Amino acid sequence: MELNDLRTLVQKFEEGKTSLQEERDMKKYFNSNEVPEEFIAYKSLFNFNVASRNIEYSKEIQLNSKPKRKWAYAGVAASILIVMSFLFFNDLTNKKLDEQNLGTIEDPEQAYLKTKETLQMVADVFSEGREDLEYLNEFNKTKNKFIKEQ
Amino acid sequence: MNHHTFLRLIDPVKDKMFRLALRLLISKEAAEDATQEVILKLWNRKDKVKDYANLEAFMISVTKNHCLDQLKARHNSNLRIIHTNYDNNELSTHRLAELSDEMAQIERIVGMLPEQQKIIFQLRDIEEYDYGEIAEITKLKEPAIRVTLSRARKKIKEELLKTHRYGIK
Structure with missing residues (x-):
């Protein structure tokens, strides 16, 4: 190729005015020939363009993403099953408890005494707790020294 | 459309899809994921795919x-922890090693171009699409495409000349 022709062609190329065929010819030309210093950048560029086209998608194409989703549903189903069975067995054990003797007293007199005893015990515990609050009266004593009640 | 027909349609295009994804996303893994996702997207819409006159575009x-x-x-989501966030926008050393110095250099220069220029450069200078097809793909008018392409070509040449000169000095 004449040097001048090459110059105008490169000029056209830079302005985006070359046809596909011309561009292909340039690729071929720059790939196979030694070129003058001034075109060295184009040689690299065209070599790059040709080489870049050789990259391939090497992975297997997978069209079925559905099985994955099936398993996801299986997971949901399994967890529901686990929760359900847990609730079910829990219910069973509760029922068992109901059937057992819980110490219900049939005689009213005895029941009355027993209840009284229990309430007494609760009251004792409460008053025991209240003893600790006696300390608070100390505050009142000090307060009364300064603030006389009318 | 069944499996085999679809794969036959995809086969001649899949490398081009991958190369475009690679040009834009830079990391090989991200580009592979993207290609796979797009193929799946197309497969799920396979009934509509027939209606397109230029399927490849x-x-x-x-x-x-x-x-x-x-x-x-x-x-937008710098906080989301997905592997794509960890791809920096440099080429991985792995890929650099596969390329010669000169190729890596151009790859880097192209990587700095604005996205639109990358796309059009990729489609025209590497995949050799004609302007009509590029217009269909990018939804741009032909003159706009020529201008963008011209900018990309000039920029690459300038950068290359710069580095060549540095080499001499």
Whole structure:
């Protein structure tokens, strides 16, 4: 190729005015020939363009993403099953408890005494707790020294 | 459309889709994921796929949009922990090693171009699409495409000349 022709062609190329065929010819030309210093950048560029086209998608194409989703549903189903069975067995054990003797007293007199005893015990515990609050009266004593009640 | 027909349609285009994804997303893993996702997207819409006159342009166009969306998502969600966030925008050393110095250098220069220029440069200078097809893929008018392409070509040449000169000095 004449040097001048090459110059105008490169000029056209830079302005985006070359046809596909011309561009292909340039690729071929720059790939196979030694070129003058001034075109060295184009040689690299065209070599790059040709080489870049050789990259391939090497992975297997997978069209079925559905099985994955099936398993996801299986997971949901399994967890529901686990929760359900847990609730079910829990219910069973509760029922068992109901059937057992819980110490219900049939005689009213005895029941009355027993209840009284229990309430007494609760009251004792409460008053025991209240003893600790006696300390608070100390505050009142000090307060009364300064603030006389009318 | 069954499996085999679809794969036959995809086969001649899949490398081009991958190369475009690679051009935009830079990391090989992200590009592979993107290609796989786009193919799956097309497969799920396979009944509509028949209606497109230029199927290849349509496939490339879907790839382009998918990658641009990915880039936008990456940009918007710096806090999301997905592997794409860890791809820096440099080429991986692994890929650099596969390329010669000169190739790596041009790859880097192209990587600095604005996205639109990358896309059009990729489609025209590497994949050799004609302007009509590029217009269909990018939804741009032909003159706009020529201008963008011209800018990309000039920029690459300038940068190359710069580095060549540094080499001499």
